Amino acid sequence: MRSVVLVSGGIDPLSGRPAPPVGEIAAIGLALSVGASATGLHAGAVSTPALRQAAGHGLDRVDCVEGPGDAVDRLAAFLRVDPPDLVLAGRRACGGDDSGMLPYLLAERLGWPLLAGVIAVGAVTDGWLPVTIGLPQGARRQARVRMPCILCAHDAAPAPPFVFDRARRVELRIVPTPALPSVAADIAPNGIDRPYRARPRLIGATAHARAGQVLDHPDIAEAASVLRDHLRALGVLEPSQGAPLNE
Structure with a gap:
């Protein structure tokens, strides 16, 4: 199984x-x-200081996608060329150039399923990946997801140790952005051009009649009469030929 981990330029909050x-x-x-090796994927400059620190926890290399377009476009174009089996990411931002929304936007762009708060993964069976989701107060929930997919790891998931030599020797590779699809190609199949159609007005133009009148401690008959006349002015009630309410 080939896994890719989205890494960012985070900032320690302390x-x-x-x-x-x-x-x-x-x-x-x-x-x-789930595999013997994993690579990192970063949308930005190769000089981001946090990349080597992340790689020191077990990444073989980090691919830095540079080029036009925003981060989601660049990452989606890169992953479409040679899709991995699994993409993993953190579930929240850390104050740097990262964004907690990026995995969700990337899953929407690729059309892949996404699960958040994953604390453990199991063995793949017939293209399905069993996962354990961490819930509040230490609760756990078992689920499975179809691959390829994107998983956002829970902060309580076991973290691998940091190895300084691995961080020093890791390859940070600059990858140009593949050709991005045109915006019209992505939107046209989902959009429908429709002619302008005037919407009906809910309240008629005669609503000005007795609108905004303030009654100070009226009796029941007077209040009912004012309310009835106002509703007729709005067109909610039809004009009545019957006797008034106070008769």
Whole structure:
């Protein structure tokens, strides 16, 4: 199984120094639990300091996709060329250039299923991947997802140790963005051009009659009469030929 881990340029919330988010380190641990190796994928410059720190937890290399378009477009175009079996990511941002919405937007763009809060993964059976989802107060839920898919790791998932030599020797590879599909090609099949159609007005133009009148402690008959006349002015009630309410 080939796994790819989305890595970002996170910032440690306490020290303010570049550091990979806890969720991304947990995602690396999940990737290593289903395969002997895993690669990182980053949308941005290869000089991001947190990339080597993330790679020190077990990544063989980190592919940095550079080029035009936003991060979601670049990552989606790269993954379409040679789709992996599994894409993993953290479930929240860490104050740097990362975004907690990126995995969800990427799953929508690729049309892949996504599960969040994954704390453990099992062995693949007939293209289905069993996972354990972490819930509040230590509860667990078993689920399975069709591959290829995107998993957002729970912060409590087992994190692999940091190896300084691995971080020093990891390959940070610059990858140009593949040809991005045109916007019209992505939108046209889902959009329908329709001619303008005037919407009916819910309240008639005669609503000005006695609108906004304030009654100070009226009796029941007077209040009912004012309310009836106002509803008739709005067109809610039809004009009545009957006797007034106070008779």
